[in-house]
Amino acid sequence: xxxxxxxxxxxxxxxxxxxxxxxxxxxxxxxxxxxxxxxxxxxxxxxxxxxxxxxxxxxxxxxxxxxxxxxxxxxxxxxxxxxxxxxxxxxxxxxxxxxxxxxxxxxxxxxxxxxxxxxxxxxxxxxxxxxxxxxxxxxxxxxxxxxxxxxxxxxxxxxxxxxxxxxxxxxxxxxxxxxxxxxxxxxxxxxxxxxxxxxxxxxxxxxxxxxxxxxxxxxxxxxxxxxxxxxxxxxxxxxxxxxxxxxxxxxxxxxxxxxxxxxxxxxxxxxxxxxxxxxxxxxxxxxxxxxxxxxxxxxxxxxxxxxxxxxxxxxxxxxxxxxxxxxxxxxxxxxxxxxxxxxxxxxxxxxxxxxxxxxxxxxxxxxx
Numbered sequence: 001x002x003x004x005x006x007x008x009x010x011x012x013x014x015x016x017x018x019x020x021x022x023x024x025x026x027x028x029x030x031x032x033x034x035x036x037x038x039x040x041x042x043x044x045x046x047x048x049x050x051x052x053x054x055x056x057x058x059x060x061x062x063x064x065x066x067x068x069x070x071x072x073x074x075x076x077x078x079x080x081x082x083x084x085x086x087x088x089x090x091x092x093x094x095x096x097x098x099x100x101x102x103x104x105x106x107x108x109x110x111x112x113x114x115x116x117x118x119x120x121x122x123x124x125x126x127x128x129x130x131x132x133x134x135x136x137x138x139x140x141x142x143x144x145x146x147x148x149x150x151x152x153x154x155x156x157x158x159x160x161x162x163x164x165x166x167x168x169x170x171x172x173x174x175x176x177x178x179x180x181x182x183x184x185x186x187x188x189x190x191x192x193x194x195x196x197x198x199x200x201x202x203x204x205x206x207x208x209x210x211x212x213x214x215x216x217x218x219x220x221x222x223x224x225x226x227x228x229x230x231x232x233x234x235x236x237x238x239x240x241x242x243x244x245x246x247x248x249x250x251x252x253x254x255x256x257x258x259x260x261x262x263x264x265x266x267x268x269x270x271x272x273x274x275x276x277x278x279x280x281x282x283x284x285x286x287x288x289x290x291x292x293x294x295x296x297x298x299x300x301x302x303x304x305x306x307x308x309x310x311x312x313x314x315x316x317x318x319x320x321x322x323x324x325x326x327x328x329x330x331x332x333x334x335x336x337x338x339x340x341x342x343x344x345x346x347x348x349x350x351x352x353x354x355x356x357x358x359x360x361x362x363x364x365x366x367x368x
Contacts, residue, residue: 004105005067005068005069006066006067006068006069006070006079006098006101006102006105007065007066007067007101008065008066008097008098008100008101009060009063009064009065009066009097010040010044010063010064010066010093010094010097011062011063011093012036012037012040012062012063012064013062014093015036015040015093015094016091016093016094017029017030017036017039037059037064040064041057041059041064044057044064044066045057047082048066048068048079051070051075051078051079051082052070052071052072052074052075052078053068053069053070053071053072053075054068054069054071055067055068055069056068076102076106076109077111079098079102080102080109080111080112080115083095083098083099083102083115084115087115087118087119087122092119092122092123095119096119096123099112099115099116099119100116102116103116103132107135108139110136110139110140110143110146113132113133113135113136113139113146114133114136114143114145114146114149116132117129117132117133117136117149117150117153118133118149120132120153121133121149121152121153121156124156126153126156126157127157129153130150130153130154130157133146133149133150133153134150136149136150137150137166142173143173144170144171144173144174144177144180145170145177146170147166147167147169147170147173147180148166148167148170148177148179148180148183150166151163151164151166151167151170151180151183151184151187152183154166155183155187160187163187164184164187164188167180167183167184167187168184170184171184171199176202176206178202178203178206178207178210178213179203179207181199181200181202181203181206182199182200182203182207182210182212182213182216184196184199185197185198185199185200185201185203185216185220186200186216189216189219189220189223193220193223193224194224196220197220197221197224200213200216200217200220201217203217204217204233208236209240210240211237211240211241211244211246211247212246214233214234214236214237214240215233215234215237215246215249215250217233218230218231218232218233218234218237218250218253219253221233222253222257227257227260230253230257231254231257231258231307234250234251234253234254234257234307235250235254235307237250238250238251238254238305238306238307239306242305242306251305251307254307255349255350258308258310258332270354270355270358271329271352271355273313273329274329274332274333274352274355275355275358275359275362276359277329277330277333277334278333278336278337278352278355278356278358278359278360279359279362279363280330280333280334281333281334281336281337281338281359282337282359282360282363283363284322284334285337285338285341290341292321293338293341293342294338294342295321296319296321296322296334296338297334297335297338297339297342299319299320299321299322300319300331300332300334300335300338301335303317303319303331304331304332304335308328308329308331308332309328310327310328310329310332311328312327312328313327313329314327315327315330316328317331319331332350332352333352333355335350336348336350336352336356337356337359340356
């Protein structure tokens with residue numbers, strides 16, 4: 001049993017009850033103070049007793065005071081792992097007091113310095129973060145993760161030169177550290193996209209399931225004049241987490257690329273294939289009626305959230321609401337016509353206005 005207890009206190013009013021393993025209604029916890037106190041107390045007692053040693057808790061107003069006497073240094077190792085797990089879930093309020101107390105007792109432990117510094121950086125306590133992480137790089141100059149974390153803190157402080165130096169040191173220590181590659185590439189790309197691109201490309205090759213990496217790589221490709229490759233990166237970003245905010249941003253970028261590609265293929269003229277698709281949609285929707293038109297338009301819009309390949313003329317898509325196989329441009333044209341029928345004066349951000357007007361003229365001539 002260690003002589004020095006790890007002491008910290010938690011404000012129960014700021015506790016995130018979502019991470020509790022208990023099957024208790026969250027609203028009930030917020031309404032019942034005694035139940036709330038008991039739930040938070042048990043949370044820390046169970047976790048720390050499970051690590052080994054002795055735990056004492058007491059309630060003091062809105063705070064729960066915790067004292068933990070680890071049974072051995074191995075128990076402290078496990079406590080740091082638990083703290084890192086809580087941080088990964090965004091539970092900084094639960095983790096901060098524990099890490100701060102551990103840091104006060106063990107100021108030279110590298111795992112504590114790393115997690116404590118990263119937490120401070122995430123919380124915007126950047127001066128303290130730089131201090132802790134600089135101490136870590138002094139203690140472990142070959143630790144690539146430490147230099148990467150320090151680089152992030154410097155970036156958040158707006159110290160770009162310091163951030164660049166730290167990230168370059170991280171990359172020297174571990175050339176294929178994907179997070180260092182992503183951060184260094186992003187930093188360099190802000191000034192010169194072509195300089196940052198090789199780092200972002202390598203990061204994307206390693207972090208194939210990281211949405212932020214794929215999206216950042218796509219932006220850099222777009223800035224370096226590679227829209228086709230950028231579209232593929234944005235598509236991958238959307239596939240990773242289709243309903244996230246970043247997926248929506250990727251979807252917007254893909255739409256912009258599609259519009260430029262659509263208009264760029266016929267300089268100064270019309271896309272006649274799009275004109276004919278719009279004309280076909282006008283004729284179909286006139287026969288099917290408004291209700292069926294809405295159903296088809298909505299289904300295409302939902303399908304389009306995953307991205308429609310308008311550059312491939314092959315009929316590779318199908319709909320539940322309409323028989324047949326369709327190309328991406330055909331479905332985009334159908335959706336545009338359907339949206340215009342429902343809200344004719346609205347701008348839908350799809351560059352098919354000229355083709356639609358031409359189709360309307362042809363439709364009118366056919367039905368005079």
